[in-house]
Amino acid sequence: MFAQINSLGILGIDAYPVAVEVDFHRGLPIFEVVGLPDTTVRESRDRVRAAMANCSLALPNGRIVVNLAPADVRKIGTLYDLPILVGVLLAADLLSAGCDGCAFFGELSLSGEVRPQCGALSMVLEAKRMGLHSVFLPEANAAEGALVDGIDVYPVRDVPQLIAHLTGAARIPPARPADTASSLADVPDFRDVRGQAFARRAAEIAAAGGHNLLFVGPPGSGKSMIAARLPGILPPLSFEEAMEATRVYSAAGLLPAGAPLLTHRPFRAPHHSVSPAGLTGGGSVPRPGEISLAHHGVLFLDELPEFSRPALEALRQPLESGEITISRAAARLRFPARFMLAAAMNPCPCGWRGHPARKCTCSPARAAAYAARVSGPLLDRIDLHCQVMPVDFHHLASSAPGESSAMVRERVLAARERQRRRGGVCNALLPSGVLRECCSLSSDAQRLLQSAYDTLSLSARAFDRVLRVARTVADLEGSEGIERGHIAEALQYRSSGLPGQS
Numbered sequence: 001m002f003a004q005i006n007s008l009g010i011l012g013i014d015a016y017p018v019a020v021e022v023d024f025h026r027g028l029p030i031f032e033v034v035g036l037p038d039t040t041v042r043e044s045r046d047r048v049r050a051a052m053a054n055c056s057l058a059l060p061n062g063r064i065v066v067n068l069a070p071a072d073v074r075k076i077g078t079l080y081d082l083p084i085l086v087g088v089l090l091a092a093d094l095l096s097a098g099c100d101g102c103a104f105f106g107e108l109s110l111s112g113e114v115r116p117q118c119g120a121l122s123m124v125l126e127a128k129r130m131g132l133h134s135v136f137l138p139e140a141n142a143a144e145g146a147l148v149d150g151i152d153v154y155p156v157r158d159v160p161q162l163i164a165h166l167t168g169a170a171r172i173p174p175a176r177p178a179d180t181a182s183s184l185a186d187v188p189d190f191r192d193v194r195g196q197a198f199a200r201r202a203a204e205i206a207a208a209g210g211h212n213l214l215f216v217g218p219p220g221s222g223k224s225m226i227a228a229r230l231p232g233i234l235p236p237l238s239f240e241e242a243m244e245a246t247r248v249y250s251a252a253g254l255l256p257a258g259a260p261l262l263t264h265r266p267f268r269a270p271h272h273s274v275s276p277a278g279l280t281g282g283g284s285v286p287r288p289g290e291i292s293l294a295h296h297g298v299l300f301l302d303e304l305p306e307f308s309r310p311a312l313e314a315l316r317q318p319l320e321s322g323e324i325t326i327s328r329a330a331a332r333l334r335f336p337a338r339f340m341l342a343a344a345m346n347p348c349p350c351g352w353r354g355h356p357a358r359k360c361t362c363s364p365a366r367a368a369a370y371a372a373r374v375s376g377p378l379l380d381r382i383d384l385h386c387q388v389m390p391v392d393f394h395h396l397a398s399s400a401p402g403e404s405s406a407m408v409r410e411r412v413l414a415a416r417e418r419q420r421r422r423g424g425v426c427n428a429l430l431p432s433g434v435l436r437e438c439c440s441l442s443s444d445a446q447r448l449l450q451s452a453y454d455t456l457s458l459s460a461r462a463f464d465r466v467l468r469v470a471r472t473v474a475d476l477e478g479s480e481g482i483e484r485g486h487i488a489e490a491l492q493y494r495s496s497g498l499p500g501q502s
């Protein structure tokens, strides 16, 4: 007897169809899995056999051959346990149920419980794209699966429950979508930041135009504190953005329990010891890295020069393209990585260079070597460079809270709306040619920009950066034209005062 069950595989964050074919003939007991299975898939045999035995499903003696098609793609993982079990039951005539239009995936425990899988959201989306009407998946993945409308998602706790459903003895109720209302309650608020008007303004401009941002300043001046508050002033995630970001978390197995959909922008702050692969993703079973976990959110690199050079250089390509491609012998994978980069560093190893009161103990050569750990091309991709000064005593001691994130966010939203009406992309992503079309400079603004270009010997790239930031400053003010004041403010964020930087 022969049975075919629909299942899915996952490569990166993208799912693809897998057909589980089972052939059963009475005779000497053999259980084989073919179709390029890796060890975890081959071990399915033992889990399926034990789960069946422990759920009182005695398998008649016979030759079972399971083929996972397409047979030329390597199958990885434990997710085929459930479809193999259903296929074996059908092929051995232990179950008579119509499974057309259904997909199954899930790992089995030896006692027959169904264990969760990474990437369930992408797999349910793919099942819908394939035109299937139902997916049977592990109970723990039900909430994310239920985010996809137009397909029935059945949470399976264990094998007896699934059999009862398939035989019509007791139906499993389909999963209902959970409440996905957005709440910023857990995101830290700008209200806690005292003083630091310049750095706060830099954060606001960065959020308004989607610009990358670098803070340079002495220890304890509030750089990390301000960066952590960026998600709270960014525009809320659209449903499509939330689904994309959630697929990444689902593939990484990092979706928080009880929260199937990411409702606010992710903030990732990897430690500086992170490896290039930890940052960009990879591994023998490729998993998304920090830059993909920050997709549609903020990647914060604190103590920037302490990151390894290869890790920092690995950021350059995704910063341009918004995605990362990982090549493996078997396939090329693509992970999305459209994030806002926020970075912070001290101006020198001791941290006090340029401090108004404390003396820096670093030699100029040592300070220059420290700054040079961050390459020019990476700094070039950061539109806003902000020198953070120590908080002054009056601000710090004051009991008056700073302006709240909600108020800053309103201005950010208005500026983003202007950008949306103008062309759809935020200013940070405007290609050079379009940027010039979007920037009509007053004659005063033109003169100031020209004199800055001459006296500061700006490179063409630095010129674009100034123009781009000025565009955002004007958007925050609700101005279509770019005035002298906008250029003047943008010029303040051109250099972070690091040695070796003009």
Ligand SMILES: Nc1ncnc2c1ncn2[C@@H]1O[C@H](COP(=O)(O)OP(=O)(O)OP(=O)(O)O)[C@@H](O)[C@H]1O
Binding pocket: 192, 193, 194, 195, 196, 217, 218, 219, 220, 221, 222, 223, 224, 225, 226, 344, 345, 346, 391, 396
């Ligand atoms: N502007 C500020 N308003 C209120 N509290 C502040 C401010 N700046 C710093 N602090 C306090 O100091 C602590 C340290 O700040 P933070 O970690 O942001 O400093 P940093 O600039 O990142 O320092 P480092 O260079 O050592 O990383 C904060 O947790 C906060 O309690």
Ligand SMILES: [Mg+2]
Binding pocket: 223, 224, 225, 302, 303, 344
């Ligand atoms: Mg810090």
